[in-house]
């Protein structure tokens with residue numbers, strides 16, 4: 011049986027699935043978004059994502075919405091431009107009433123810095139962790155003989171901290187996963203959607219909406235301020 015069909019036969023609580031991809035630049039957010047939606051070209055991979063982009067597709071007879079976001083730079087704390095921070099804060103407003111899951115992309119071949127991740131993720135509030143799944147990307151780059159479970163278990167303190175914050179939720183994806191780069195990979199997407207459903211059940215199917223409203227209000231007040239500033243200077 012096709013993996014997507016088996017997902018469609020599983021007990022379903024969510025009539026649709028809404029996801030937001032967050033992470034450092036070049037961790038593979040846009041690629042992962044394409045893999046989830048089953049086609050390359052939904053999101054522009056390999057180029058800097060300047061603004062949030064929302065795309066939708068039916069996956070296993072469920073409408074899946076994915077919001078791709080600009081990533082933050084690896085490096086010094088506090089160096090992320092306000093523009094990127096604003097995009098992160100408003101990403102959740104692009105899939106009202108809020109995403110079921112935030113997928114935090116982490117490359118398997120790069121050291122994780124929890125403080126840096128936290129600085130950006132908690133722009134959405136401390137409640138963000140309840141809805142976050144660690145999405146390991148570049149799964150094809152795992153060291154030979156090491157599977158994702160071993161990679162996670164042998165990860166350093168920063169990774170363990172993130173894992174604990176996400177109550178052990180993680181998934182791995184790599185080139186070839188998803189309909190875009192080969193049909194054999196769709197099982198990985200199916201598994202991911204099942205994990206999202208499971209987490210949503212734990213969250214009583216409540217979307218990540220509280221912060222969404224708070225930050226939408228914040229955003230509209232920023233925009234209003236900018237507009238009034240424009241009017242003042244012209």
Ligand SMILES: Nc1nc2c(ncn2[C@@H]2O[C@H](COP(=O)(O)OP(=O)(O)O)[C@@H](O)[C@H]2O)c(=O)[nH]1
Pocket residue numbers: 033034035036037038039040041042054055056057058059081147148149150151183184185
């Ligand atoms: N080998 C490998 N390369 C990947 C994978 N995912 C993304 N890439 C490459 O990593 C680069 C950045 O990917 P992209 O999705 O644009 O990252 P983003 O900046 O986080 O959106 C691109 O050149 C992709 O082709 C993966 O799973 N495996």
Ligand SMILES: [Mg+2]
Pocket residue numbers: 039040041054055056057058059078079
């Ligand atoms: Mg991108």
